[in-house]
Amino acid sequence: MSPVIRANWLLLAIAGLLGFIIHLHSQQQESHTPITTLDGSQISQILIKHKDTVIAQLQRQENGWTNLTTGKPAANREWIDKLLHIPRLPSLHHFPVAGLDLEAFGLQPPRHQLQLDGQTIRFGGIDPATGLRYVQVDQQIHLVSDGYTHYLSPDQSP
Structure with missing residues (x-):
């Protein structure tokens, strides 16, 4: 495998990992409970x-x-x-x-x-x-x- 292809695969893995981390972070922020139960x-x-x-x-x-x-x-x-x-x-x-x-x-x-x-x-x-x-x-x-x-x-x- 050429060094360019290896670098592209590495960059793709890093981008996927960053996307996964952002997804987890957004789910955590949405899971905060409200200050009251009032509707x-x-x-x-x-x-x-x-x-x-x-x-x-x-x-x-x-x-x-x-x-x-x-x-x-x-x-x-x-x-x-x-x-x-x-x-x-x-x-x-x-x-x-x-x-x-x-x-x-x-x-x-x-x-x-x-x-x-x-x-x-x-x-x-x-x-x-x-x-x-x-x-x-x-x-x-x-x-x-x-x-x-x-x-x-x-x-x-x-």
């Missing part, structure tokens, strides 16, 4: 707090969502869809709350709270090593991507 299509009430101030209180009606703080229909459906996706964010890492100083994670007091049908999601600070957001759900702290926190700020409300 966004079943949620009927949304309450958003920034620090201790209520930003928005929404309720699903037959004809759409109503902002209970203003008494008007919530016009920004895209914003509501983003809020309804938050409970399904993948938990990239999690650990129990027991014995931890929640203030160190920015969770005491939390910056934002999102209450969905009585289930409270508390948003804290950002982990300096990973850039992931600390989120508390029940007695667990999760690390999630920070792509949704800005939907909880006062200027995003309908």
